[in-house]
Amino acid sequence: LRPPTVIGQFHTLFFGSIRMFFLGVLGFAVYGNEALHFSCDPDKREVNLFCYNQFRPITPQVFWALQLVIVLVPGAFFHLYAACKSIKQEDILQKSSYTGFYIFSVFLRIVLEVVAFWLQIQLFGFKVNAIYMCDVGALEKKFNITRCMVPEH
Numbered sequence: 566l567r568p569p570t571v572i573g574q575f576h577t578l579f580f581g582s583i584r585m586f587f588l589g590v591l592g593f594a595v596y597g598n599e600a601l602h603f604s605c606d607p608d609k610r611e612v613n614l615f616c617y618n619q620f621r622p623i624t625p626q627v628f629w630a631l632q633l634v635i636v637l638v639p640g641a642f643f644h645l646y647a648a649c650k651s652i653k654q655e656d657i658l659q660k661s662s663y664t665g666f667y668i669f670s671v672f673l674r675i676v677l678e679v680v681a682f683w684l685q686i687q688l689f690g691f692k693v694n695a696i697y698m699c700d701v702g703a704l705e706k707k708f709n710i711t712r713c714m715v716p717e718h
Contacts (some may be wrong), residue, residue, distance in 0.1 A: 581637060588629050601683055602716035605699060616699035616713045625669065625689060632681040641668040 603617040642667060647657065652692045699715040 584629075584633055587624065588633060599716055603713060605711045605713040607711070609703070612699075612701055612704065612711060613713075615701060616697065616711060619699055619711065620697050620715070623688065628685065628688065633683075636677050639670040639673040643667055674705050694716065 579629060598615065599621070603613055603620065605612050605616050608695050646652075646666065647663075657667055670683045693715055695715055699711045699712050699713050701709050
């Protein structure tokens, strides 16, 4: 079953195929394994990993993959519903209940995109400082702030 409109077909193609390409190729090419290049003073493996997890609770690649899956779910539910009910493409825009369900799935996609964009700004921001001040007090059982170098800030 294809989406009912040309805009819907373009949306599915763009947000499915093109975004997966950008996520897979460019996301990992730009960020790679950032944790390997994140270094703190003192340069101990456990301190570096502890501070990196504070600096990035979720990596951009994982966030974008999760975003892609979540945004595509409403459309997948609509297509699954249409396939189970054997709804023809022409019927989607002619029956108000099918049209309403389709419009709701598109609206939900848009809302999820906006929420993901806001969450991305909250998690990653637009500016990354070269130095990250990490609180390793929980790791060393005392209050201690460690300076960490952010790779390719």
